[in-house]
Amino acid sequence: MVEAKPGKKSDRVTIREVAEDAGVSVAAVSKVLREAYGVSESLRNKVRASMDKLNYRPLASARGMRGQTYTLGLILPDIRNPFFADILAGVNSALERTQYQLMMGTSHSHGPAEEAMIEAMIDRQMDGIILIGTTKYVDRLGHLARQKPLVAIGHHAKSNTDFDTVNNDDQLGARLVVKHLLANGFRNIAMLSLATTTSTILAERELGYRREMIEQGVGENINIVRSPQTLREVQIAARRLLGGPDRPEALFCWTDFIALEVISVATELGLSIPGDLAIVGYDNTMYCDFAQNALTSVDQSGELLGLQSARLLIERVRGRGEAEHFVVTPRVVARNSSKRRAV
Amino acid sequence: MVEAKPGKKSDRVTIREVAEDAGVSVAAVSKVLREAYGVSESLRNKVRASMDKLNYRPLASARGMRGQTYTLGLILPDIRNPFFADILAGVNSALERTQYQLMMGTSHSHGPAEEAMIEAMIDRQMDGIILIGTTKYVDRLGHLARQKPLVAIGHHAKSNTDFDTVNNDDQLGARLVVKHLLANGFRNIAMLSLATTTSTILAERELGYRREMIEQGVGENINIVRSPQTLREVQIAARRLLGGPDRPEALFCWTDFIALEVISVATELGLSIPGDLAIVGYDNTMYCDFAQNALTSVDQSGELLGLQSARLLIERVRGRGEAEHFVVTPRVVARNSSKRRAV
DNA sequence: CTGAAAGCGCTTACAG
DNA sequence: CTGAAAGCGCTTACAG
Structure with a gap:
């Protein structure tokens, strides 16, 4: 009388059982599994049939011991x-x-x-x-x-x-934003970036923003504010930037997620968008489309x-x-x- | 001259090397690793020192072959x-x-x-x-x-x-929503639920909504609309519900995410919130706090x-x-x- | 308390 | 084309 152990994987079918059922070697089953070369059509079919019949699924960790885990x-x-x-x-x-x-x-x-x-x-x-x-x-x-x-x-x-x-x-993306805002009449454009010393994409976006501002003759308006990602820090940064007397006309935010928070802060401050402040995000995520946000954004696919x-x-x-x-x-x-x- | 194989894990330290370095058996190292019983203080210390020195990290899949993968x-x-x-x-x-x-x-x-x-x-x-x-x-x-x-x-x-x-x-959550809306003067309350036949939490929320509506004497206003989760389907359902002549006064949405889409549709239809339509979500996610949403929601921690x-x-x-x-x-x-x- | 040996379920050379 | 055997890096009884 074989008693199943209380162990959890007692019912798992192994490659050995498949081999026995198909009447071939374990190595043969392995080859079929990996779709390796040098297996005859008939052997492959026998093995496949046994795998299906026994509902075999390979154990990824065992495979990984020698080969891949997929x-x-x-x-x-x-x-x-x-x-x-x-x-x-x-x-x-x-x-x-x-x-x-x-x-x-x-x-x-x-x-x-x-x-x-x-x-x-x-x-x-x-x-x-x-x-x-x-x-x-x-x-x-x-x-x-x-x-x-x-x-x-x-x-x-x-x-x-x-x-x-x-x-x-990213550099181009930021340039396009500046161009777009200028074309729509906004000249005092600030940028809300991420407080990071290592992100190359932020570096590129900041660079694109700077360069385009300069090339378009509004270099004196360059203003990059950097904030960590936490909700609280973004709100503080946004309040400081938007609550002061020298509020920019437009704010380019490094990602939509942050732009949505800025919209919130602006709304709370009683600013209308885009009347008092234009906002642009990055990533063109689904939230941009919501009418309450209607957020212009850069699509990076x-x-x-x-x-x-x-x-x-x-x-x-x-x-x-x-x-x-x-x-x-x-x-x-x-x-x-x-x-x-x-x- | 031992040439390192081009293989990817040639530099991986194994339990055997730790054992050799510490001058103990492989089994002993394993025991220390698992914090198993029956290991002397001094052996443990030796092994720990070697593990640190060699920067040993166990391979999860190998552990999983007999024990846990953690x-x-x-x-x-x-x-x-x-x-x-x-x-x-x-x-x-x-x-x-x-x-x-x-x-x-x-x-x-x-x-x-x-x-x-x-x-x-x-x-x-x-x-x-x-x-x-x-x-x-x-x-x-x-x-x-x-x-x-x-x-x-x-x-x-x-x-x-x-x-x-x-x-x-969930049943209580839905009841609380109905109570809250009634307390704020909304009597014609509809519910936007998920098209599913298997979700027990949706079943509970629908039940709570129904029961509370009945118990509060507004059972004749019960109206449950079910929609799949896709953006498109939710929009269609929301437009049909809100664009018609018998628009409810309030809409209880099964999750915030969907409620935000409804806010969007309502805004596009020119409805003011909560003036023309009250909306309540579920989950009290961070988006509820954004001023442009200001979404009442059920917090389920x-x-x-x-x-x-x-x-x-x-x-x-x-x-x-x-x-x-x-x-x-x-x-x-x-x-x-x-x-x-x-x- | 400590260790030698078997074994987990696969893949990989290597023979045949 | 096919298979027997060794081995991947661990853990697990089992002796000592």
């Missing part, structure tokens, strides 16, 4: 930013017909969690990692990439050869970025060695928040 | 819903000082992805799984829970003995739910057998969107 990791810096949902949609659609599964982790901005998350994913044998909006870990990214396929979204490193990058042209990053990562996992750097061209999507004022 | 899975139905960020914050804080790492997966509403995600997590040896807002898979949940520790958030199953549940009292679910899951992983069902009491957070109209 698991890709995605690290998000902040799950609250709705832009990441767009990226994720793209990643998911790229993975749809593949064997790969996506596992996500978040790195809280406070603490050393980003590094910890990367290590956790390496320890869990992810075949490759997609990193979004790298910040602190930047310097060690090359070292990491040499031991694990890596794609960075939202981190400019064109000259790097160890990992791929996927970006929109988040879904495409996600799609492309997953494709590149799989290529890397399969052996590609040279780095690729994918860049998409952004465009301004104009809405009410930056409309030309009635004269 | 990885917990969290399955989200829709990453766009900001409520899940609150839950996640709670889960993360519960895991902070533990050995466990969280890996998240999303199940797209379209397709059989929810089931696929659960299987993917089982195949990846998660020690336990937190499931948010279960829908289709409900009937097989018991079977699943018998092979893997499981906690469900947002799924009522008090009589179930195989897994834990973590919820707010998402962070607490997340915290509690992680704690319960770890207890289960450690062997607890009986089911626990945690319920938190919701409360209405009143904002401008449901303010009493000026007479």
